[in-house]
Amino acid sequence: MATGLGPADSPVIDLGPVATVVVETPLESAEHWLARHRTWLREAVTEHGALLVRGLGLDGRAAVAAGVGALVDAPFVEREGFAHREVYGPGVYSSAEWADYLPMCMHHEVSYARNFPGLMMFGCLAAGESGGEIEVADAAAIAQALPADLVAGFRSAGWQLTRNYYPESGLSWQDAFGTADRAGVEAHCAAGGLTWEWGPEGELKTRQRQSALLTHPRTGRTAWFNQIAFLSRWTLDPAIREYLLDEYGDDGLPFDTAYGDGRPLDAETVSLINATYEAHARTVQWGAGDLLVVDNMSTAHSRRPFTGHREVVVAMGDPADRAECH
Template sequence: MSLSSATLLNSVALSPDSPPLLHADVGSDPVGWTAGHRAALRSVVAEHGCVLVRGLGLSDPAGAETVFRRLTDSLMADREPFAPRRTYAEGVYSATKWPTDQPMCQHHELSYALEFPGLLLFACLEAPAQGGATPVADAEAVLGSLPVPLVERFEREGWMLTRTYHEEIGASVAEAFGTDDRATVERYCRAQGIEFAWQHDGSLRTRQRRAAVLRHPVTGRRCWFNQIAFLNEWTMEPEVREYLVDVYGADALPFNTRFGNGDPVGADIVAAINEAYDAHVKREPWRSGDLLLVDNIRTAHGREPFEGPREVLAGLGDPVRPADLAPSAGGRAA
């Protein structure tokens, strides 16, 4: 039986420290329940920016994919990932491979790409023994708590992502672009406003400039939308950064971020951004079978360190393209 959006909204538990939580009574048919409550669930996400649905009993990739497809009209391929991930189906992936003892800082999925998901769908098939939550943060609130001069500069200039694709660390060229054919990679880069240069050792170096602040295509609200802190060298553990600089050089790190004019983003700025995120983070430990829906523009997400097996699938839904967005300072293209 389907609940109205208003009824479902009233059933959502709100807490200052946790994402909105909805306990679902699905019986033995999570797919049918999800399909019947699609409009209501989407209304909850529109109202709150995210929702954690508990009690769906999701336990395998096929079931998770089916639920994902009931909740979005379109799933998009992951392009330009910064780390490898397993592909279960078009638009359905494993969690990004990242050291389990290190956090993934708050960020917005594919905010460095011209096309990115508007809706993220996370299915927890196996919850870790300890840690491993997917914390979220309101991007409008984060924007409002950042120093005004810093925001104004990023709005003026945008931000720049620089990458050097090495075979032995991070995503390879083939993993990032779906091919290692140079002509195909170059066509993609030109179409996406990415500057590129092949190095003497065969590696690929790229840079792309994107907007740091977007207006939400539905609400019109300004949101801090980027991966400036997460992909910056100063977010790395000190010993990791020192090792990578020693091996590859400061200008050939697997990824790094800069101001839109190419100036470096210093450790103090990265710390200020991460502090703003931390002030607005909400977290809830995963339970096996949970489903988390996230408005990717309005809400940032991360991943906490964990112990034990953890299996969380990610769906990239509702592709957002440049034509869907209002013009903003800093631009979306290089």
């Protein structure tokens, strides 16, 4: 099924599993094409949640960065990150370092923080030999599909994220917060509603409570917007979970989630959330040169395990504030 949006010269969207537009004969740079269709593209992403632009001809990191600059209102600079990324420019990064044999489960980028990117862009430079596909899921559909009592419980209590920063397991606090100044970290935490605790050897523990559902300011739809399952101990590979528990103890895991009032989550609840995501997952079929644009609030994303060389440039833009999304 195909549809058109906007003026007559707008591209035509193929409404397959993931809304897709094909650049048939690119006679200009990706940056210029995206700039020329900017308003239409942004409206399409809001309507469909995610839009794949095929045939754009992205041929390097600089091309992705330039194209992203043509689309976003402002870059989003990541803080409180979880995995190492190379920085290619303001709000432009490598994909997170994550073992290629492990899936990266469904999540919304930086959805544990007060401020998060409203728009995510993924530029494919090399798709890998096998696997590695990005999958997306409609967050409003997830909210409707989860059991009503589960949603009501999280709507009432919210959810809590506890982090312990270890340079050997994820990111050091210096890398995560982009500063080696403790006062700067504390100021960021205070502004974002995090509590913090310094250990005797300079280690850092933080806790933060957020709402589990947000209302999209442009669509009015209620989204299941969080990382309750993704950052839970129960989503970890069992062997990795046992290693981390042996190494750091029950309260020292690099990350873990709970109900907002501190009640622990059980494995069954986390498994149900992940299974609901899987049931609603749509696979992005893409290749080198393509760009996937995602509304971060309305659409969760994941990554399948892969083999071979895979390079994806990730960009974050349009900073959003949770306070404006209730």
